[in-house]
Amino acid sequence: MSVLGPGWTAVLYLAAAVCFILALKGLSSPRTARRGNAIGAAGALVAVITVFLSAKLENIPLIIAAIAVGSAVAVPVARRVQMTQMPQLVALFNGVGGGAAALVAVLELGHSEDPWVRLAVVFTMLVGAVSFAGSAVTVGKLQELISTRPLLFPGMPVLMGAVVLGAVAAGGFVVATGSIGWAVALLVLGLVAGLLLVLPVGGADVPIVISLLNAFTGLAVAASGIVLGNVLLLVAGTLVGASGTILTKVMAAAMGRGVTGIMFGAFRGGSTAGSTLQSDRPVRSSSPEDVAVQLGYAQRVVIVPGYGLAVAQGQHTIAELATALAARGVEVVFAIHPVAGRMPGHMNVLLAEANVPYEALKELEEANPEFPNTDVALIVGANDVVNPAAKSTPGAPIYGMPILEVAQAGQVVFLKRSMRPGFAGIENELLFDPKTTLLFGDAKDSLTRVLGAVKAL
Amino acid sequence: MMDPITLLTVVVLAVFVGFEVVSKVTSKLHTPLMSGANAIHGIILVGAIIVAGQASDPWLLTVALIAVVLATVNLVGGFVVTDRMLEMFGSRKPARPRAGAGEDGT
Numbered sequence: 103m104s105v106l107g108p109g110w111t112a113v114l115y116l117a118a119a120v121c122f123i124l125a126l127k128g129l130s131s132p133r134t135a136r137r138g139n140a141i142g143a144a145g146a147l148v149a150v151i152t153v154f155l156s157a158k159l160e161n162i163p164l165i166i167a168a169i170a171v172g173s174a175v176a177v178p179v180a181r182r183v184q185m186t187q188m189p190q191l192v193a194l195f196n197g198v199g200g201g202a203a204a205l206v207a208v209l210e211l212g213h214s215e216d217p218w219v220r221l222a223v224v225f226t227m228l229v230g231a232v233s234f235a236g237s238a239v240t241v242g243k244l245q246e247l248i249s250t251r252p253l254l255f256p257g258m259p260v261l262m263g264a265v266v267l268g269a270v271a272a273g274g275f276v277v278a279t280g281s282i283g284w285a286v287a288l289l290v291l292g293l294v295a296g297l298l299l300v301l302p303v304g305g306a307d308v309p310i311v312i313s314l315l316n317a318f319t320g321l322a323v324a325a326s327g328i329v330l331g332n333v334l335l336l337v338a339g340t341l342v343g344a345s346g347t348i349l350t351k352v353m354a355a356a357m358g359r360g361v362t363g364i365m366f367g368a369f370r371g372g373s374t375a376g377s378t379l380q381s382d383r384p385v386r387s388s389s390p391e392d393v394a395v396q397l398g399y400a401q402r403v404v405i406v407p408g409y410g411l412a413v414a415q416g417q418h419t420i421a422e423l424a425t426a427l428a429a430r431g432v433e434v435v436f437a438i439h440p441v442a443g444r445m446p447g448h449m450n451v452l453l454a455e456a457n458v459p460y461e462a463l464k465e466l467e468e469a470n471p472e473f474p475n476t477d478v479a480l481i482v483g484a485n486d487v488v489n490p491a492a493k494s495t496p497g498a499p500i501y502g503m504p505i506l507e508v509a510q511a512g513q514v515v516f517l518k519r520s521m522r523p524g525f526a527g528i529e530n531e532l533l534f535d536p537k538t539t540l541l542f543g544d545a546k547d548s549l550t551r552v553l554g555a556v557k558a559l
Numbered sequence: 560m561m562d563p564i565t566l567l568t569v570v571v572l573a574v575f576v577g578f579e580v581v582s583k584v585t586s587k588l589h590t591p592l593m594s595g596a597n598a599i600h601g602i603i604l605v606g607a608i609i610v611a612g613q614a615s616d617p618w619l620l621t622v623a624l625i626a627v628v629l630a631t632v633n634l635v636g637g638f639v640v641t642d643r644m645l646e647m648f649g650s651r652k653p654a655r656p657r658a659g660a661g662e663d664g665t
Contacts, residue, residue: 127580131588135588135645160613185644202606202629327606334602349581
């Protein structure tokens with residue numbers, strides 16, 4: 103159908119682009135975030151209706167059926183996914199978006215005569231394919247389907263170099279000849295490059311890579327806007343590319359790492375390679391009753407939740423424990439490290455799910471000055487974010503990452519599954535400190551027992 | 560093909576807007592923001608619909624329809640899951656007071 107003329111089409115696309123800007127703007131503040139997201143969705147709806155009403159389209163029933171299939175897949179997954187698996191889902195959605203952009207570019211190659219447009223086709227295919235394959239690897243790492251440790255093999259940098267050269271050559275042929283055969287070769291090289299780029303990244307850095315690949319997909323979509331002569335795709339893609347780049351930098355800074363160090367560190371042997379060996383050194387282990395006494399008679403308790411809490415689905419139990427302690431007159435706050443959980447901001451989502459009030463969540467800068475006035479620091483399923491090696495051991499993979507300085511609290515209690523090191527794979531000296539006690543077990547299980555003991559005090 | 564200078568203008572302005580809107584975001588919202596930005600690039604669906612609507616050959620149409628499915632998953636799934644996360648941030652029910660709300664004097 104061509105109900106809408108080019109003028110109206112342009113105006114409606116502009117409206118959609120404005121919606122996307124407002125969506126990003128809204129998402130930057132807790133109060134307006136949900137409305138922002140709704141505005142973004144409305145913009146997307148306007149854009150999709152506009153394309154149906156303005157472009158000369160055939161196969162409309164099939165296209166609508168494909169949209170129905172995509173929605174039927176996406177909505178239940180998005181509704182049911184556990185909050186702990188959020189990073190995987192974001193990576194997955196990002197990957198399929200990149201894949202879609204690459205396919206759109208391949209199909210549009212036949213209609214592209216201008217070499218500049220063909221260059222945009224090449225860029226979209228390559229970046230989209232890298233994003234697709236790279237995201238697939240991050241999903242595998244986060245689901246622990248493949249090792250979270252950096253995967254390297256001899257000759258990997260050489261292979262990477264060869265792939266990059268091959269991609270440049272194939273891209274050149276595509277621009278010069280418009281050949282579909284070379285385009286397919288380029289797609290394959292892009293997929294291989296995506297794998298090689300992300301496999302060497304250590305587990306702790308995977309969230310940064312998701313954010314970076316998100317920016318990549320944005321750029322691919324922007325380039326597809328040039329290919330199709332569609333300003334909306336150009337603007338929306340550029341917006342995501344730019345904001346994703348900034349977000350990646352902010353996240354990397356919160357972890358005390360540089361983006362280039364994360365992406366290429368493993369090639370130089372400097373990424374998060376650590377030991378996963380268990381230590382045999384003695385530690386002081388404790389009982390739920392003892393922990394309950396420590397907590398129940400404290401004046402001020404700071405809870406440091408980590409990924410272990412999330413995997414154990416213990417966020418509701420810890421919220422209950424905080425309520426029980428507060429009822430005894432104990433001041434309880436949560437200290438949230440920016441990268442607690444498996445993605446920056448992930449822990450805030452999990453605790454919000456458990457109805458912990460926003461005001462009880464302290465960020466790193468707010469929490470650290472308060473530790474000297476804190477009687478007990480209760481660390482639940484966290485390790486790397488309180489590891490003093492980040493300050494004291496220059497060779498450690500997490501060196502330079504700002505940490506929660508729990509060692510300054512009067513007493514330190516760890517609820518841990520085992521002595522196994524954290525995601526970054528390095529030992530935590532704090533575990534062996536004389537003022538530290540450990541309660542071993544599944545986080546939710548331990549919390550339930552501590553909660554019972556606190557109520558019995 | 561659009562006028563290259565117009566294109567460049569649009570891109571440069573969009574880059575600045577993109578930088579500006581997220582530069583001051585709190586780390587508490589990093590996950591939903593990443594997820595929301597992720598949903599926005601699902602708008603590649605518009606491109607996928609255009610190529611599918613112009614595909615003449617059954618093979619090309621098949622590939623284009625796959626692109627439509629993938630893009631829809633990105634777009635629809637992205638907005639739904641972001642909303643689910645943000646719904647939790649918003650659910651501060653005064654009827655169910657929780658730890659720290661009253662005692663937290665800091």
